Amino acid sequence: MITIRRSQNMFQRTILKNGLRVITSEMSQMQSVASTIFIGAGSRYENKQNNGISHFLEHMLFKGSKKRPSQKEIAQVIEGIGGVLNGGTSIDWTNYWTLTPAKHFSIGLDVLSDMILNPLFDPKEIEREKRVIIEEINRKEDDSEMYVGDLIQNLMWKEQSLGFTPCGTKENIKKLKRVDFFNYLKDLYQPSNMVVSVAGNIKHEKVIKETERFFGNAKNKKIKKFREIKERQKKPRIFLHKKETDQIHLCLGTKTKKLNHFTKSIFKTIFGTLNTILGRGMSSRLFLEIREKRGLAYSIGSSMESFREVSSLVVSGGLNIDKIEEAIKIILKEFKKLKEKRVGEKELKRAKEFIKGTLLLSMEDTGFVSSWYGLQELLCFEIQTPEEKIAEIKKITATDIKRAAEEIFKTQKLNLAMIGSFKEGDKERFLKLLKI
Numbered sequence: 001m002i003t004i005r006r007s008q009n010m011f012q013r014t015i016l017k018n019g020l021r022v023i024t025s026e027m028s029q030m031q032s033v034a035s036t037i038f039i040g041a042g043s044r045y046e047n048k049q050n051n052g053i054s055h056f057l058e059h060m061l062f063k064g065s066k067k068r069p070s071q072k073e074i075a076q077v078i079e080g081i082g083g084v085l086n087g088g089t090s091i092d093w094t095n096y097w098t099l100t101p102a103k104h105f106s107i108g109l110d111v112l113s114d115m116i117l118n119p120l121f122d123p124k125e126i127e128r129e130k131r132v133i134i135e136e137i138n139r140k141e142d143d144s145e146m147y148v149g150d151l152i153q154n155l156m157w158k159e160q161s162l163g164f165t166p167c168g169t170k171e172n173i174k175k176l177k178r179v180d181f182f183n184y185l186k187d188l189y190q191p192s193n194m195v196v197s198v199a200g201n202i203k204h205e206k207v208i209k210e211t212e213r214f215f216g217n218a219k220n221k222k223i224k225k226f227r228e229i230k231e232r233q234k235k236p237r238i239f240l241h242k243k244e245t246d247q248i249h250l251c252l253g254t255k256t257k258k259l260n261h262f263t264k265s266i267f268k269t270i271f272g273t274l275n276t277i278l279g280r281g282m283s284s285r286l287f288l289e290i291r292e293k294r295g296l297a298y299s300i301g302s303s304m305e306s307f308r309e310v311s312s313l314v315v316s317g318g319l320n321i322d323k324i325e326e327a328i329k330i331i332l333k334e335f336k337k338l339k340e341k342r343v344g345e346k347e348l349k350r351a352k353e354f355i356k357g358t359l360l361l362s363m364e365d366t367g368f369v370s371s372w373y374g375l376q377e378l379l380c381f382e383i384q385t386p387e388e389k390i391a392e393i394k395k396i397t398a399t400d401i402k403r404a405a406e407e408i409f410k411t412q413k414l415n416l417a418m419i420g421s422f423k424e425g426d427k428e429r430f431l432k433l434l435k436i
Helices: 053-060 071-079 102-117 123-142 144-156 170-175 178-188 204-215 265-279 285-293 321-340 345-362 366-380 386-395 398-408 426-431
Strands: 002-007 011-015 021-026 032-039 084-089 094-101 194-200 237-242 247-256 297-306 311-320 415-420
Touching: 011 204, 021 204, 021 366, 032 102, 032 366, 053 084, 053 094, 053 123, 053 178, 071 084, 071 102, 094 102, 094 366, 102 194, 102 204, 123 144, 123 170, 123 178, 144 237, 144 247, 144 311, 144 415, 194 204, 194 366, 237 426, 247 321, 247 398, 265 285, 265 297, 265 311, 265 321, 265 345, 265 386, 265 398, 285 297, 285 311, 285 321, 311 321, 321 398, 321 415, 321 426, 345 386, 345 398, 415 426
Parallel strands: 021 194, 237 415
Antiparallel strands: 002 011, 011 021, 032 094, 032 194, 084 094, 247 311, 247 415, 297 311
């Protein structure tokens, strides 16, 4: 066991003998402890035949373990101590977490470890859960605001791992068998591919002791690697999904390989600030121009997502069906303005303060703190403290923002996915608009 780093008393990091990484952040003023297990597993580790298995497996780990053979018994243990238990599956990570009163921390970690290390994968439960997941897919497809996010993901990363959505396809879900879950678990759920991140009223030494007790005997095996994407896009792409709706749901995205998990943190902070100016919050350019000034949308905003080798920026919104062309032109105009003209001092300062403020407020939440440190460790193999992040934010200049905009806003990298009542010829009409 090696303790690797302690930084400004914000967190401590230890690697167990089996390669399991443990991160703790002591928050002595809190009454709770958030414990999160992150695994390097998700839809980008899948293929066309098993797309959806990461998410399905996450569901199944809540259905019974050797110590607690049913979902009911697992839930009763956690709820019986006043805690909460849940999980989630993303493109390149899966997590399982508990939030418990501090005195019951060990019970929460015991339940998580038992679920992950000793799942039953009862065949009857698998068949029952197939119906649940298919209904989840149906619900998502019925919700245009959610579904358009899947469409842009598939459009941007055509036929490649990042184009797979976590829920998978109904056809794949129906075919998955018990042995598939055990094989997937063996491929990815290994100690060296996991991070235990704990935040709250707890001592590092206590967390290490309990983590060793529950995870120390787990043995490492070879971890399956995902296939990195090959960037092939040389011109704008468009996908229209026809559906009778009163709104057009839109995602307009772009991407860059210059920003990824291993890019210097200052560049991540610059691109994050650019995204805030463009479409994060009610004082962002897109919100003011499209909603407040013109009334074209109820919701409009932008977000950034980074992966091991690439990043994307996506604008999404529900827009007036008769004004969709105008809205697309405005979005592209805002891209161009950020490329060609430096942001004013007041606007830049406001964006910086927004980022700093939301970060500091979030750091009062043990669950957020657990995720902040755990995800950085899992995906980037290094950790930045909030203080270090804020120090970087202060250094950002208008020139930095302009250079970032020049890098990410390029005509040949534009992707437009929309859901709505389209007519013949609309695809060609909208495609002509995609230029910066």
